[in-house]
Amino acid sequence: MKRILLLLAILTSSISTSQQSDVKSAFLEKWNNSKEYLIEMxxxxxxxxxxxxxxxxxxxxxxxxxxxxxNMKWLGTTYFNLETVGEPEDLSDLSKEDLIIALQSRFDDIFNAVKAMDxxxxxxxxxxxxxxxxxLQILNLLQDHVTHHRGQLVVYLNMCNIDLPRYSGW
Incomplete structure (x- = not known):
């Protein structure tokens, strides 16, 4: 029985390490967590x-x-869909609901482009x-930029006495 448990522990450790060392999988997992947290905010x-x-x-x-x-549109389409992006769309007239839908869509677009990339x-x-x-540096810039501005939004929510969503970055 001890041998079986030891074998399972070794296999689990090996699988976990290989999943974490795959750049694409690591990014995609973190990207989905980032999406969830920003949308909740x-x-x-x-x-x-x-x-x-x-x-x-x-x-x-x-x-x-x-x-x-x-920024997600510019970096995502320019560097992961191989398209040239013109001027950003004016989203200032969107309702809260429509802006959230646009954000979800953009997160999904980048997720799918990165997932499909060799x-x-x-x-x-x-x-x-x-x-x-x-x-890879552009992927890091994408995530870093979202995190930078999301951090500012934490302050905005706190200043408006709004309870923060539970962090979902793990």
Missing amino acids: AQAMPEDKYDFKPTKRQMSFKTQLIHIEG SKKFEEVVEFYAGPKSR
Whole structure:
């Protein structure tokens, strides 16, 4: 019995390690967690507070969400669908519900594009406005940008005395 338990422990450890070392799988899992958390934040803020901004120089809650969606569209389509993207769409007239749908759709678009991409392409270097970057670096930029602005939204929700959704980043 002890041998069977030891064998199961070794197999479980090996499977877990191989899953975590696969860049694509690791990103896709984290991307879905990021989507879930951001959407819960967007849902938590009442629509009548979507224009809230802590100071005049900061973006409103809604503008932060629009900015996140636009950046995901630009990086996702330019570097993972091999399309050229023009000017960002004006989403400022969208309702809370429609903006949330747009965000969910953009997260899903990137998820599907990354999932379909051959993992070897993550090593390819692409032209980027800040200099050449690998597609893996662009993946990291995508996630980092969402996290940066989502962190600001945490402050906005707290300033409006709105309970934060439970963190879903694990």
